[in-house]
Amino acid sequence: MNWPRALLTDSGGFQMVSLLHLADITEKGVTFQSPVDGKPMLLTPEESIQIQNKIGADIIMALDDVVKTTITGPRIEEAMHRTLRWIDRCIAAHKRPHDQNLFGIVQGGLDPVLRDICVRGLVDRNLPGYAIGGLAGGEDKDSFWRVVAQCTATLPEDKPRYVMGVGYPLDIVVCSALGADMYDCVYPTRTARFGTAIVPEGVLKLKHKAMAEDTRPIDPTCACMVCKNYTRAYIHSLVSKDAMGSQLLSFHNLYYMMQLSRNLHSSIVQGKFPEFVCNFLQKMFPKGDIPEWVCNAMEVAEIDISSCCAPFRYIQATKVQSNLNEDEIQAV
């Protein structure tokens, strides 16, 4: 690849489960149908680590038994315990512990008891870093943040915490407030291919007819090559028709995410993190209608966002008691 900067490889587990429909998980490993020739193949923890050793990334991921959070029942517990058994096999198979950092992955679904057992098990192995897995699969936001909060509270302070598959800018801001450090997501590039740009207000759908006459840049506050050179109108003419449209939007979206990370980092270093969060939320929710799960998470994270929240609970209460309409309540 001729890539001189840092690299991280995943174990292949998630891709198998999410992209292939005939995956069968046993104690040995994951059996799946080869996408190349349809033959049955087995990916074991040993083989996953071996392949990752050959690729040579700086951070490699353990093969875990991942289940969707929307599933309930004993399967979740089985997967969590197996993940712990497999981490030992991964550690044993890892031939390059001095140049590649093996991260363990916390599983356990949405069950705090299972998550706790998994965290303790992984911390006992004294790994260079820890991932919080099994989320970003369609579970409700309220459950999602609580699992992240529990894990960040119990994982060691001096090692990176990587929330896999996250995500939307809002999710990243919340997880960062809760103490997570690393993220990965297909969102910026996938949404770009569908003609959607990420902007401070949320998203901008370039395919929309109104964009055809809009001569402003995608995001006037963005310093990327796309926002400095192109209008919404031009990008609109490209999206979903020409490869260049996907390229330019991907460029902007990735730049946006990089800038978000940079801003999160510098605001924390400068001691202005709560200010940054409020600013971020104000732009995204100008009417102050911040989702309840975000308010709850920020409360646990001890970040005061009351200045950008419309008085949520007050509104709920007064709606019940009076006949004030929304505008009148806002004015209160």
Add this chain to the structure above:
Amino acid sequence: MKFVVKAWSNGGARAGILHLGTSTIDTPSLLLSTRKGLPHFISPDLLSCLPAPESRLLHVSPLHFLEGLSMKTISKIGGLHQLLGLHDHCFVAVPRDSIQCLPEANSTNKIGASFETPCGRLLIKAVEYMEMISSTRPELWATLADEVPAWVSDKRNKTSVDRTIKWLDECISISPASGAVFGAIVGGSSLEERRRCAQEVATRNVSGYWVGGLGLGESMDERPALLNAVIEALPEEKPRLICGLGLPEEILQGIAAGVDIFESTYIYHLTLGGFALTFPLDRTQINASNLVPSDVGSDPRKINLRASVFRKDTTPIVEGCTCYTCRNHTRAYINHLLNVHEMLAQILLEIHNTHHFLGFFRLIRDAINAGRFEEFRREFVQRWR
């Protein structure tokens, strides 16, 4: 626009200098093909890695913008340079692009020229075309033509010449203040009609000539006579532009006849097919008798990077090539990208192929300046067939 012929080689081949916009370009030169003004795959930030100034001439078909962008909006934005964020490049507008905007001779009528495009069949009137020109503001533009393929009836062919001349006059009369105009010359595969059209257009007040209607079904054997019939009627000191001559030997044919600027889709088709140009650009290598044509399944002038023989080939496409692709990546990597359907493959291939093909044009100019173009042409066609 200013054009000066500097050197001649045997036959009609000539080398010149074209001053266009802020660029000074040596001819014979190549127009890079674009889609809505930008390359098909090379992102704008990588355009500067192509050799300059040769890579700065871009072919634009104004018809591309009819799919989603109004002329009013383009005008408001300020024309092509502003629209595309490319301030160092020069735009040459020709309605036809030989990839997706092909002339539909059966539907063209006295009202306008018909084109088959991704947004359907469009009928373009001269006045509409001129609106596009004045909104996009290219440095150079060709007048609207009725291009017909080689097999139409004599009557249809004659009509196409009459129409093209009529539209030329109409376009010139509506002509905006800026931008050099090239008069379109058609005539199908009739020497008489070609000559007649060229003679007519030669009397008009234009900065140069666009030879249209070729690359639409005539054979390579027919072409030299048609080209000569046109060129003989044109003044020597004005530049000639042609579309639809894609392959290297077709380009050489055009240069031998006296054409200066070429629009070619060769790079695009190579790139889509996963091919990379490899014929040597070093004159000593072209003559070397010990040079063996390359791999199984490919031909001596290009390689097919989809072939499994490249799976472990960690050499660049062309050893010593200074393009971004060859400086940074290997054949094995591009083979992998093609296999997993990653767009980066097309980006890297378009960069290399553009770089290489521009190098081919440089060899041609060197040969003309040294007075040995015919020799060069003969050697090239023989050796790299």
